[in-house]
Amino acid sequence: MLTQKDGHPAGETTLRRNARAGQQYGVQAACTSATSGKTLSVEVRSGRPGASADPIATAEIPCDGTMTVNGLGTLPAEQIIVYLQGDQSDVTSAYAIVAPTSSLPAGR
Numbered sequence: 308m309l310t311q312k313d314g315h316p317a318g319e320t321t322l323r324r325n326a327r328a329g330q331q332y333g334v335q336a337a338c339t340s341a342t343s344g345k346t347l348s349v350e351v352r353s354g355r356p357g358a359s360a361d362p363i364a365t366a367e368i369p370c371d372g373t374m375t376v377n378g379l380g381t382l383p384a385e386q387i388i389v390y391l392q393g394d395q396s397d398v399t400s401a402y403a404i405v406a407p408t409s410s411l412p413a414g415r
Contacts, residue, residue: 328384332364333408334377338391338401340370347393349403351379354386363387370398376411 326332334349346369350362366377382405389405404411 325386326382331408332379332382333411334366334405335411336368336403337374338370339372340398342397345370347391350390350392352388354388
């Protein structure tokens with residue numbers, strides 16, 4: 308898996324890897340913030356050159372320090388990119404991992 312800092316001013320990190328056809332995927336994510344009730348959005352997009360910037364799948368994560376797991380369903384058998392979106396001005400840490408559901412812990 309390739310990890311790449313994309314240079315975006317919000318400090319987004321994208322992770323790239325090809326999804327497999329017919330595989331069920333989920334996202335394990337967490338973030339922390341000093342602002343009560345803050346959330347971020349995890350967006351999964353196609354990594355194909357020229358592909359639409361519209362998300363293929365999304366999930367909301369609360370920034371309360373709790374790890375969450377959400378199902379994403381199947382993804383296209385192609386390269387995907389994972390983005391953390393939203394106001395990150397007071398987010399002290401955040402991560403999102405997209406993986407086959409069988410390799411993720413049970414969801415919250």
